[in-house]
Amino acid sequence: MINRHVPVMINEVKSFIPINKKINLIDATFGGGSYSKAILEEFNIKNLIAIDRDPISKIFFNELRKKYKNIEFFNQKFSKIDELISNSKYLNEKFDVIIFDLGVSSNQIDNAKRGFSFQNEGPLDMKMGSSKLNAYEIVNSFDESKLSNILFELGEEKHSRRIAKNIIKKRTIKPIDNTKELSDIIKKSLPFNNVKNKIHPATKVFQALRIYVNDELNELKIAIEKSESLLAQNGLLIIVSFQSLEDRIVKDYFNHKSGKRWRSSRHLPDLGDLGPITLKIITKKPLRPKDFEINSNPRSRSAKLRVAQKI
């Protein structure tokens, strides 16, 4: 299988990885393995643990495994990161670097059968791996207010009510079967100006459904906290996010753990007094991709990279 994913901000990610010692590293979002491959080629790696909830990642991992024996793959959700390590032979290891490159890979988006993209007609699936439900079930069975709340909260879609109303109207005639039908309903629900916008009118709704199907925000909240406990002293947590809800979770967590006890949005739960200061923020502001990267890989345009160090 050909890896279609172009890694985002790989040079920036690599620039934080220590070069002067042998390190343990977790690539918590292995995807097509481009990060892991580049890291194995350029750094002195003791063990590299790869995690991805999508079984297709195993195919890319097996390719890499032909060349490197000090690597291991877990086909699991990263919220289980602590159990995976404690039930493995790495139980007594601490990690110098843990990387999250969030969201979906091009291997997932570009496969119409996975239903992630409004550009290609496909079933309303959107599951990254095993999830309790898929997008079809949400779109065809959730009540109007629940649907509208999901679109508003997870997609930050201003027209959520109108879109939810139109989804309900359509599905009473026949179930909404595929990404194209859904995308057409969204387009018809929006004012003309939105349809002419640079970003596709279905972007926010598709984002909301994907986040809900894969429980992405909870996954991230749980995984960040667990990862911190797996880090060695001076170990680095490197996180690349692609939308503001994820970035806010990372920013808030880093701020709290480094002593700035405030939250970036009043809509987020107050993390309270989280006890001792355990992290130092390395990137005062998030790094963004350079123009040449955005031009050659438009999918990188919303990326933000943040790094914190365990103290």
Ligand SMILES: C[S@@+](CC[C@H](N)C(=O)[O-])C[C@H]1O[C@@H](n2cnc3c(N)ncnc32)[C@H](O)[C@@H]1O
């Ligand atoms: C942007 S891609 C990573 C690309 C990777 N860095 C590369 O170079 O190919 C994100 C990957 O994270 C995986 N993923 C997202 N959420 C996950 C979770 N909660 N647990 C495990 N894997 C997850 C997705 O399945 C996807 O393969």
